[in-house]
Amino acid sequence: MEDIINSFIEFGMGGIIDKRTAHLLLKDEVYQQDFADLKDLEGRVEELDIEKMDKFLIEDYIACYETVQSRARELTYIAGIRDTVKFLNHIGLLKN
Numbered sequence: 177m178e179d180i181i182n183s184f185i186e187f188g189m190g191g192i193i194d195k196r197t198a199h200l201l202l203k204d205e206v207y208q209q210d211f212a213d214l215k216d217l218e219g220r221v222e223e224l225d226i227e228k229m230d231k232f233l234i235e236d237y238i239a240c241y242e243t244v245q246s247r248a249r250e251l252t253y254i255a256g257i258r259d260t261v262k263f264l265n266h267i268g269l270l271k272n
Contacts, residue, residue, distance in 0.1 A: 193253045218238075221234055
């Protein structure tokens with residue numbers, strides 16, 4: 177059973193997760209508001225009268241934060257798949 181789960185992980189879940197969640201994000205009002213706020217704040221950061229290196233630092237921080245969140249989302253999705261496969265196996269709907 178663990179082999180099946182690991183094959184999902186090796187397959188690369190990033191694209192699958194994006195395809196599966198995109199329609200949900202488009203419908204979610206909280207996400208849409210947060211995304212609009214993010215775009216507004218990005219524009220405001222671009223307009224700040226600060227040194228180029230300080231702006232690069234802010235942009236690098238944002239990019240790193242987004243990467244961490246993306247990976248956390250991917251691992252959460254994988255954990256859900258892992259739990260689902262194990263549950264379906266446990267109740268007899270999947271065979272080894």
